[in-house]
Amino acid sequence: MVEMLTVICYDVSDARRRRRVAALLEDAMVRVQRSVFEARLGARTADRLAARAAALLGPGDSLRVYAVGEHGRRRCRAYGPVPLAERQDFWLL
8 A cells, every 4th residue: 555645734614614624634633734644555444444435525625635755755854843754564552
């Protein structure tokens, strides 16, 4: 499975729907800004996660998914306390 840096961001007007979208994404990704999440995901995993999040949207809400390949990831820069999501072979609990 090829994993790519996946960025999902949203604009959800209703607070309850916004909390649901955020909670769903927090389970699989790293929050890098209030409504922006990153993770290294395979295409199927990213598609399923995006579909689940999109199902929570209401009228006028939006969700964007960006897949960044290796060449693009090398050109990415992060400034501030949250680093770019790196490949992880394990989770610390």
